Amino acid sequence: MDFLRPTSWADALDLKAARPEASPIQGGTDMMVELNFDKGRPSALLDLNPCRELFEYKEIDGQIRIGSGVPYVRIINRLAGPLPGLAQASRTVGSPQIRNRGTVGGNLGGASPAGDAHPALLAGNAVVEVESAARGTRMIPIDDFYIWVRKTALEADELIRAIWLPPAEGPQYFSKVGTRNAMVIAVCSFSIALYPASATARTGIGSSGPTPLRAEPAEEFLATQLPWHDPAPLTEQVLREFGALVAAAAKPIDDVRGTADYRKHALSVLARRTLGWAWTDYLAERKAA
Numbered sequence: 001m002d003f004l005r006p007t008s009w010a011d012a013l014d015l016k017a018a019r020p021e022a023s024p025i026q027g028g029t030d031m032m033v034e035l036n037f038d039k040g041r042p043s044a045l046l047d048l049n050p051c052r053e054l055f056e057y058k059e060i061d062g063q064i065r066i067g068s069g070v071p072y073v074r075i076i077n078r079l080a081g082p083l084p085g086l087a088q089a090s091r092t093v094g095s096p097q098i099r100n101r102g103t104v105g106g107n108l109g110g111a112s113p114a115g116d117a118h119p120a121l122l123a124g125n126a127v128v129e130v131e132s133a134a135r136g137t138r139m140i141p142i143d144d145f146y147i148w149v150r151k152t153a154l155e156a157d158e159l160i161r162a163i164w165l166p167p168a169e170g171p172q173y174f175s176k177v178g179t180r181n182a183m184v185i186a187v188c189s190f191s192i193a194l195y196p197a198s199a200t201a202r203t204g205i206g207s208s209g210p211t212p213l214r215a216e217p218a219e220e221f222l223a224t225q226l227p228w229h230d231p232a233p234l235t236e237q238v239l240r241e242f243g244a245l246v247a248a249a250a251k252p253i254d255d256v257r258g259t260a261d262y263r264k265h266a267l268s269v270l271a272r273r274t275l276g277w278a279w280t281d282y283l284a285e286r287k288a289a
Ligand SMILES: Cc1cc2nc3c(=O)[nH]c(=O)nc-3n(C[C@H](O)[C@H](O)[C@H](O)COP(=O)(O)OP(=O)(O)OC[C@H]3O[C@@H](n4cnc5c(N)ncnc54)[C@H](O)[C@@H]3O)c2cc1C
Pocket: 023, 024, 025, 026, 027, 028, 029, 030, 031, 032, 033, 048, 068, 092, 093, 094, 095, 098, 101, 102, 103, 104, 105, 106, 107, 108, 109, 110, 111, 114, 115, 116, 117, 158, 159, 160, 161, 183, 184, 185, 186
């Protein structure tokens, strides 16, 4: 196996163009497991760690651009204010060691339906910045990024450069069910983000379909049911109906981590709870304003 070490991002793009079969490696927390268990043997690894610009994050024109090499720990420590949903999801990833090395870029590159960043990126309305030496930069809305199980919209010569997210304009929550409290792959997960300015909400479902999903009928239901302009607590009926619509939008299978029926039930509970928490925060923010 060749180990390709670029000297810069431009060099990395040239190497990927010359060797499209090369697998990029960032934190290595997925890639090294694959290699150790002999699940795949790429002919070349393209190490992105020398590209230090991938480790930067900054606010540009009101959006937050997170380099694909920024580890979870920095999102938790530095970006929890503007990106609470993604920070909550990041806190549930693996152990401190995994959160020090693992990245959202790697979660996207691997595109496991169970990856914890995905629901928060869907709810948070992310855009994935990808680049190739031949065609330059392409901005892929997160809704178009996931194609199938572990398949993404990336072309063979493209690399993920950064993830763009608007800072939260309302409450955001992420919640996950696993077989234990920590160091666990999600049995199912859910994220919600409220957008008070447009009186809308976005959602993300994880580990309950071939790809991470949005529960669009549930979002449409909220657009008509949330009392944005005359804020009041939500009724049990609205919470339950939302939970049922989220469960209906999921496409889970039975596997070693849980049955499809259990996942749907758990999702309806996660959806109901996260909406309740988010709406309570929204009411408190309105009252304080
Ligand atoms: C013990 C353990 C616990 C874990 N727990 C969790 C968990 O709770 N939740 C969770 O979601 N994940 C978990 N993971 C999986 C892993 O940590 C995450 O998926 C992490 O986000 C991977 O990031 P990375 O930078 O290490 O990716 P890498 O392993 O470097 O790469 C992962 C994939 O992305 C591709 N890739 C990397 N960078 C790029 C790029 N810039 N452009 C294009 N493709 C790229 C690689 O080719 C590879 O296919 C766990 C892993 C371990 C070993």
